[in-house]
Amino acid sequence: MPVQYVTYKGIKFPPAYNSEQSLSFAHNEFLVRDDDIFNVTYPKSGTVWMTEILSFIRSHGCPSWSRGVLNSDRMPWFSTRLGLESALSYPSPRLLTCHLPRHIFPKSFSHSCAKVIYTLRDPRDVVVSYYYFSKMCNSYEDPTSFEQFLGDFLSGELPHGSWFEHVRGWMEMKDMENFFFITYEELKQDLHDSVRRLCQFLGQDLDDEAISSVVQNASFTAMRENPMCSSILLPADIMDQTKGQFLRKGICGDWKNHFTVAQSETFDKIYQERMQGLNMKFPWDR
Numbered sequence: 001m002p003v004q005y006v007t008y009k010g011i012k013f014p015p016a017y018n019s020e021q022s023l024s025f026a027h028n029e030f031l032v033r034d035d036d037i038f039n040v041t042y043p044k045s046g047t048v049w050m051t052e053i054l055s056f057i058r059s060h061g062c063p064s065w066s067r068g069v070l071n072s073d074r075m076p077w078f079s080t081r082l083g084l085e086s087a088l089s090y091p092s093p094r095l096l097t098c099h100l101p102r103h104i105f106p107k108s109f110s111h112s113c114a115k116v117i118y119t120l121r122d123p124r125d126v127v128v129s130y131y132y133f134s135k136m137c138n139s140y141e142d143p144t145s146f147e148q149f150l151g152d153f154l155s156g157e158l159p160h161g162s163w164f165e166h167v168r169g170w171m172e173m174k175d176m177e178n179f180f181f182i183t184y185e186e187l188k189q190d191l192h193d194s195v196r197r198l199c200q201f202l203g204q205d206l207d208d209e210a211i212s213s214v215v216q217n218a219s220f221t222a223m224r225e226n227p228m229c230s231s232i233l234l235p236a237d238i239m240d241q242t243k244g245q246f247l248r249k250g251i252c253g254d255w256k257n258h259f260t261v262a263q264s265e266t267f268d269k270i271y272q273e274r275m276q277g278l279n280m281k282f283p284w285d286r
């Protein structure tokens with residue numbers, strides 16, 4: 001059965017949790033509070049990882065909140081039907097999550113001091129992760145092949161829109177004081193230092209022991225063992241756990257096991273064209 005995506009401002013969203021109304025409300029009416037903290041990503045870039053990191057920073061490394069409460073309740077997806085309700089009743093300071101591109105992020109954000117943490121990842125690993133995720137998540141169209149999926153990614157036709165536009169839109173904020181961006185690759189390379197920098201941005205005073213606890217509890221292994229973030233509790237009609245694992249591999253460079261030489265060349269060409277003028281170097285560009 002083909003999936004009937006919800007469309008808002010020309011971008012497709014998976015139907016299970018989104019509606020045009022919830023997206024329009026998030027964009028036009030959602031009132032951002034000055035002490036809100038937003039976890040923003042393009043899908044498969046480390047969203048849930050950042051949820052865990054931010055939850056553990058908030059609890060100063062103490063695991064009871066993250067082990068006892070679902071990640072979607074700790075950091076509601078405020079542009080979705082259910083997430084919106086949780087976001088509206090969430091006591092300040094709120095932790096909120098979304099995949100929204102910059103141009104449909106809440107309008108009231110522009111007049112606030114709310115903070116945004118934007119995580120991005122090597123787009124070649126994003127597309128591989130997204131491919132496997134789409135196979136197991138029933139609110140996404142089942143890809144016919146990796147070739148087709150990669151083509152849709154490059155032409156911006158996947159749900160949540162174009163990776164290039166997402167990244168370019170958010171990177172316009174790179175010099176703003178209330179914006180912090182970090183890559184999945186940096187998190188992988190040095191999670192301790194990444195957490196320390198995040199704490200600094202958030203004005204959270206965590207000692208070394210608390211930071212080490214965040215690092216340990218937000219590790220791939222610890223997250224796989226925590227049903228509150230591993231997606232294992234999602235109903236089978238949403239996530240078919242027989243087809244794979246949400247926390248799949250958690251590595252950098254898996255694209256090398258999937259791209260043919262021709263696909264890699266095409267990707268590089270389009271990447272160069274679409275990223276032209278951004279004048280930023282990411283870990284995968286080096």
Ligand code: A3P
Pocket residue numbers: 041042043044045046047048049125128129130132218219220221223246247248249250251254
């Ligand atoms: P893979 O499919 O490559 O394994 P998102 O939360 O944005 O949907 O991203 C999911 C990706 O982040 C998956 O990538 C998942 O394994 C990875 N991930 C989640 N937690 C992680 C962690 N603690 N360490 C490394 N990767 C993690």
